[in-house]
Amino acid sequence: MIIGVPKEIKNNEDRVAITPAGVKALSQANHQVLVQKSAGIGSGISDQEYQNAGASIIDTAEQVFEQSDMIMKVKEPMPSEYSLIKPGQIIFTYFHFAASRELTKAMMDGKSICIAYETVETADRSLPLLSPMSEVAGKMAGHVAAYFLALPNGGKGILMGGVPGVKPAKVMVIGGGTVGTNAAKVVAGIGANVTIFDISLNRLKYLDEIMPKNVYFLVSNQHNIEQEIKDTDALIGAVLIPGAAAPKIITEEMVKSMQPNSVIVDVAIDQGGCVATSKPTSHSEPTFKLHGVLHYCVTNMPGAFARTSTFALTNATLPYALEIANKGYQKAIISNPAIAKGLNIVDGKITYQPVADAFGYKYYPIDELY
Numbered sequence: 001m002i003i004g005v006p007k008e009i010k011n012n013e014d015r016v017a018i019t020p021a022g023v024k025a026l027s028q029a030n031h032q033v034l035v036q037k038s039a040g041i042g043s044g045i046s047d048q049e050y051q052n053a054g055a056s057i058i059d060t061a062e063q064v065f066e067q068s069d070m071i072m073k074v075k076e077p078m079p080s081e082y083s084l085i086k087p088g089q090i091i092f093t094y095f096h097f098a099a100s101r102e103l104t105k106a107m108m109d110g111k112s113i114c115i116a117y118e119t120v121e122t123a124d125r126s127l128p129l130l131s132p133m134s135e136v137a138g139k140m141a142g143h144v145a146a147y148f149l150a151l152p153n154g155g156k157g158i159l160m161g162g163v164p165g166v167k168p169a170k171v172m173v174i175g176g177g178t179v180g181t182n183a184a185k186v187v188a189g190i191g192a193n194v195t196i197f198d199i200s201l202n203r204l205k206y207l208d209e210i211m212p213k214n215v216y217f218l219v220s221n222q223h224n225i226e227q228e229i230k231d232t233d234a235l236i237g238a239v240l241i242p243g244a245a246a247p248k249i250i251t252e253e254m255v256k257s258m259q260p261n262s263v264i265v266d267v268a269i270d271q272g273g274c275v276a277t278s279k280p281t282s283h284s285e286p287t288f289k290l291h292g293v294l295h296y297c298v299t300n301m302p303g304a305f306a307r308t309s310t311f312a313l314t315n316a317t318l319p320y321a322l323e324i325a326n327k328g329y330q331k332a333i334i335s336n337p338a339i340a341k342g343l344n345i346v347d348g349k350i351t352y353q354p355v356a357d358a359f360g361y362k363y364y365p366i367d368e369l370y
Helices: 020-028 047-053 061-067 101-110 131-148 178-190 201-210 222-229 252-256 267-271 301-327 329-335 337-342 353-359
Strands: 002-005 032-036 056-058 070-072 090-093 113-116 170-174 193-198 215-219 234-237 263-266 287-290 293-296 343-346
Touching (some): 002 061, 020 032, 101 343, 113 337, 131 234, 170 178, 170 222, 178 234, 178 267, 234 267, 301 329
Parallel strands (some): 002 032, 032 056, 170 193, 170 234, 193 215, 263 293
Antiparallel strands (some): 113 343
């Protein structure tokens, strides 16, 4: 199989979908890897390193798409890439379809085979390709919240960890999954008072065993959130329903009740956001204020730490990419239920129910197609 790796073109997206180690593994399995010129520069990987591992360096994205059976990316195709995708071509990347009708319709119309990193799911319900970027985004969210609490950056002028004699910041983390856990670890480590909200009592009990004493736990419900949000300095949104639009846990009225210059970091923005007032932002313009509250809603947060993220992502995606390339996508989804969960669109048909439900499209179960 010919695997193509184009350069990412989303705003300030410097990750790349493969490392030289990944190229070498695919090459040793008798696959050809085409990497667009300079695709790895933002992650500190030179074209020469890719060539030494067995890749061919290709000048343009158009050539990469035209020559490849499978495209590996990091972020969803941008509008300028829609026309480059061929019918029957495998696109293996983060799609987050439920956040964009335009992207979903474009991939349906293009009749490509869309396998989404974020919905590859193992038997224990873990998300192995989403998890490494959730770890990065969660840890980053803690640092971002601390940074934007500074007065020159639009915040209240509160030091996250405080000092002796002065209270530390109060932080709410909505969601106790991978993102929320990592965010809480960072802000608690700085010294903030942190409360994690989750709907699962079992998850809260587990987190209570592993978290430091300055982390507290509440069941996530409207009453508890309304009571706690009023004097919260920073809120980190970390809610996830795999493949589906994020529920709006934080209403506009809740945001209005926050104190001026409080900070919201909505990590769930890739799936539409869990805060009603959130809207997508970019690394070049990461924040906006609404109702006096500073919102940070960057849709590709891990791109800021591109080298770490690229290597973490490839560690996770490579075994699945090899399986798809070795078997072909049809045999791969039949033999591996985790990859079958990743299949979102094929030949214009939506095969992942939360995406179909998000836009009212017809859902086609995979077992009816193969």
